[in-house]
Amino acid sequence: MIRFRLNDRSVELPDAAGETPLVYALRDPRVGDMTPKVGCGQEQCGACRVLVDGAPVYSCTLPSDAVGDRHVETAAGLDTPVRRALVEADATQCGFCLPGIVVAAEALFREDPSPEPAAIVQALDPQLCRCGSHPRVVRALVALAGSGLGEAPPTWSAAGQGARGARPDDRPLPPALVATPSLARWIRFPEPGRVLALTGKVDVGQGLLTALAVIVAEELDVGFERVSVxxxxTGHTPDEGVTASSLSIETSGAALRQASAWARKLLLERASERLGAPATDLAVRDGEITGPGVNERLDYWDLANEGLDAEIDHSVSEKPAQSHTLVGREGHRRADVAPKATAAAFVHDVPADLHARPVRPPSLHHRLTGLEVEVDAPGVLIVDGSFVAIAHPDEYEAVRLAERVAGAARWRSAGEAPWTPRIEASRRRAAEALPLRDGVPTRAEWRPTPTPHRARYTRPFLMHGSLGPSAAMARWTAERLYVECASRGVEPLRQVLARVFGMDAADVELRHVPGPGGYGHNGADDVALDAALVARAVPGRTVSMKWSREDEHAFEPLGPPMHMELGADLDADGRIATWTHDVYGYTHVTRVHPQAPGVDLLAARWLAQPFAPTRPRPALAPEVGIHRNALPIYRFADTQVTKHFLPDAPVRTSALRGLGAQGNVFAIESFMDELALAAGVAPDAFRRLHLAHDPRALAVLDAVLELAGGLDGPRGMGIARYKNRQGCAAVVAEVAVDEERAEIRVEHLWIAADVGRVIDPDGSRNQLEGSAVQAVSWCLKEAVEFDERGAVANRDWESYPILRFSEVPQVRTVLLDRPESEPLGAGEATVGPASGALANAVFAATGLRVRDLPMTPDRLRRVAAGL
Ligand code: FES
Ligand code: FES
Known part of the structure; x- marks a missing residue:
């Protein structure tokens, strides 16, 4: 018998579990501590770390019998100032990394209750965070250490104190309410003192549900803590499609605000009837009806207990911005953070009868030719065409079984050529040119305009690289399929799963359960099909399907490479007269869609009765995919932007945070600095020359320069308005370059943003900072490589390194409050500006213009050598 102390209890495991890595033993239902996570299984990410006799260890490789009778502590048991500091600071986004960070920090603070900031960073360096939450984590811990340097002072600008007033009731209804007009589908009063808001959007670590609760509480005049979301x-929440494009507050927030205004109005009308007082004389305080002469206690829940529903068919007045007491205020704590640090909270943690793993071919293009292997019960082997998976009641046995089956599988290549990480000239020549007219790609003739100033910029394939490999739970019962997954679009996925299984969509039910941050379209949908395929073979049993780290790296849809060619002509005054921007790329959008001709789920193509994926076609709407933010924020006499579409990517590509905006803004902002140099004008002044038409952008530019204290030194800036209509962000980056090692280090980022009306300032800062940090990681370190088989070569975190704690800059952010404006979305606004700012800072520091990402030491040396 293996015995050890786990937190404050004793644990006994059978000797047979001796080889089982501790993380699987802890997560076994007999022990049931789900806080250590399996992020990689290779001592590379830190998600599994626990304390053993006070020392942090990687529980993914430590055999259970090596623990002896020592004391194991996990984040679940560490009810300490460290965990409280991190949770109370909402020092996370998706939270998948949080338990490991709690453990690593706890070990440090036990040794030294007042560690220096450098010691904190060093202790956290083995912990990966993909969401870019590092600055918040460090600030929270530095504050706990007592140096006071950790505080991120609330940084609000007084900008935007313009006209405020009630949103008029002649405005069109938000589209989501037109699609789902029943009030009861959005707002309910399920029990005294509680309000339930319903949304089809999902929280992927961006704090969305908190912001929606703030909106509902504000509009209803109830306490924020009364609202659950x-x-x-599916079948329970409104169908709002996919959570994407930083639109959730703009769309679902608008719908819930209006639905709440309706609920408030209807309930006040009921109160008016009951009290015999005009509704206009009544007010609401935390759900209680007040007014002159109101002597009886009456609240929403009294009034709603006979049911509350209506067809929302026109807009009613919403609360004027000057009356807001919750929207835009600091201090709204996220409800999901504490559970993520202390308990089962992710789709990976859902209890299951069987644990499943896929057995993948070497690449997308390989097919199964032979599999001679016996799998004894209770193991299960599932083979459907070239889709191979196993399942076992014990999770670690499932891992071992998958390895054994993988060793027995033989595959043949379908003959795809090896792939290159960038878009070669031969492919660019074959691209379809789609010149933009009024922002819309057209099939007009493309006539390249020669310009004296020209530059070419590229980025490679990028990974989403979720910290937790994709996971889903599925169960078949009596011809019905139930799935829990981290999909961002449960309604479209339901339709497509129904199609794959030849069933009615009404017999498929999907529920979103939090997963690790996905940053666009990662494997979260694909794994749902994998889980359903396995569950179909074992009806009535609950199956938890989890990918390995290698599966995730090799088979998630990749962020596509981009190739941007920019040209310009300066007039006699040094202003840009002509601007050309040609952007080449593969599709950024291959999400599942019920109306798509193909099925865009990974395993569908491998089935014995396969479903082909949809052949990508160029998106022709404004600001989609490749041409997102290809139109510059600046105004020039002549602007020519052309999208060049490549239909045939031999690997799957799809939406990665910002889509084309990152590459396009990186190119635009780099080129603006190159042209400013040619014109002999300072970079900020040169931008102002071309931004006179856009006072809000100028205000953002002023704010970031004030925050940073100017651009002197090794600093650069970038600015863009996401999709040219959402949040406007400017970033100043300061770098230090180690010339001998050719290593770039980003020391500081200063961010200013106008994201319209700010609902939750801390949530907005979290998103702006996280996406800027992620962009720095892309720009400095990341590139997918391919092997001779055309398969992804980077299959772990060593071969695909991302930014670590020791490499993360200090970040400060200022928000420009615009209460008169609609909310504009913050989650992707900084990826482009941060990329441009970084390239410009590197130029300021070294005189080297790096136009190809990532800016690795090798790249820097090549640029220095003129290669
Ligand atoms: S380090 Fe153990 S799971 Fe990543
Ligand atoms: S918050 Fe760290 S990985 Fe998501």
Whole structure:
């Protein structure tokens, strides 16, 4: 018998579990501590770390019998100042990394209750965070250490104190309410003192549900803590498509605000009837009806207990911005953070009868030719065409079984050529040119305009690289399929799963359960099909399907490479007269869609009765995919932007945070600095020359320069308005370059943003900072490589390194409050500006213009050598 102390209890495991890595033993239902996570299984990410006799260890490789009778502590048991500091600071986004960070920090603070910031960073360096939450984590811990340097002072600008007033009731209804007009589908009063808001959007670590709760509480005049939000459950929540494009507050927030205004109005009308007082004389305080002469206690829940529903068919007045007491205020704590640090909270943690793993071919293009292997019960082997998977009641046995089956599988290549990480000239020549007219790609003739100033910029394939490999739970019962997954679009996925299994969509139910941050379209949908395929073979049993780290790296859809060619002509005054921007790329959008001709789920192509994926076609709407933010924020006499579409990517590509905006803005902002140099004008002044038409952008530019204290030194800036109509962000980056090692280090980022009306300032800062940090990681370190088989070569975190704690800059952010404006979305606004700012800072520091990402030491040396 293996015995050890786990937190404050004793644990006994059978000797047979001796080889089982501790993380699987802890997560076994007999022990049931789900806080250590399996992020990689290779001592590379830190998600599994626990304390053994006070020392942090990687529980993914430590055999259970090596623990002896020592004391194991996990984040679940560490109810300490460290965990409280991190949770109370909402020092996370998706939270998948949080338990490991709690453990690593706890070990440090036990040794030294007042560690220096450098010691904190060093202790956290083995912990990966993909969401870019590092600055918040460090600030929270530095504050706990007592140096006071950790505080991120609330940084609000007084900008935007313009006209405020009630949103008029002659405005069109938000489209989501037109699609789902029943009030009861959005707002309910389920029990005294509680309000339930329903949304089809899902929280992917961006704090969305908190912001929606703030909106509802504000509009209803109830306490924020009274509101719960149910999200992403087919048949229960409104169908709002996919959570994407930083639109959730703009769309679902607008719908819930209006639905709340309706609920408030209807309930006040009921109160008016009951009290015999005009509704206009009544007010609401935390759900209680007040007014002159109101002597009886009456609240929403008294009034709603006979049911509350209506067809929302026109807009009613919403609360004027100057009356807001919750929207835009600091201090709204996220409800999901504490559970993520202390308990089962992710789709990976859902209890299951069987644990499943896929057995993948070497690449997308390989097919199964032979599999001679016996799998004894209770193991299960599932083979459907070239889709191979196993299942076992014990999770670690499932891992071992998958390895054994993988060793027995033989595959043949379908003959795809090896792939290159960038878009070669031969492919660019074959691209379809689609010149933009009024922002819309057209099939007009493309006539390249020669310009004296020209530059070419590229980025490679990028990974989403979720910290937790994709996971889903599925169960078949009596011809019905139930799935829990981290999909961002449970309604479209339901339709497509129904199609794959030849069933009615009404017999498929999907519920969103939090997963690790995905940053666009990662494997979260694909794994749902994998889980359903396995569950079909074992009806009535609950199957938890989890990918390995290698599966995730090799088979998630990749962020596509981009190739941007920019040209310009300066007039006699040094202003840009002509601007050309040609952007080449593969599709950024291959999400599942019920109306798509193909099925865009990974395993569908491998089935014995396969479903081909949809052949990508160029998106022709404004600001989609490749041409997102290809139109510059600046105004020039002549602007020519052309999208060049490549239909045939031999690997799957799809939406990665910002889509084309990152590459396009990186190119635009780099080129603006190159032209400023040619014109002999300072970079900020040169931008102002071309931004006179856009006072809000100028205000953002002023704010970031004030925050940073100017551009002197090794600093650069970038600015863009996401999709040219959402949040406007400017970033100043300061770098230090180690000339001998050719290593770039980003020391500081200063961010200013106008994201319209700010609902939750801390949530907005979290998103702006996280996406800027992620962009720095892309720009400095990341590139997918391919092997001779055309398969992804980077299959772990060593071969695909991302930014670590020791490499993360200090970040400060200022928000420009615009209460008169609609909310504009913050989650992707900084990826482009941060990329441009970084390239410009590197030029300021070294005189080297790096136009190809990532800016690795090798790249820097090549640029220095003129290669
Ligand atoms: S380090 Fe153990 S799971 Fe990543
Ligand atoms: S918050 Fe760290 S990985 Fe998501």
């Amino acid at each position: 149910l999200s992403g459950h």
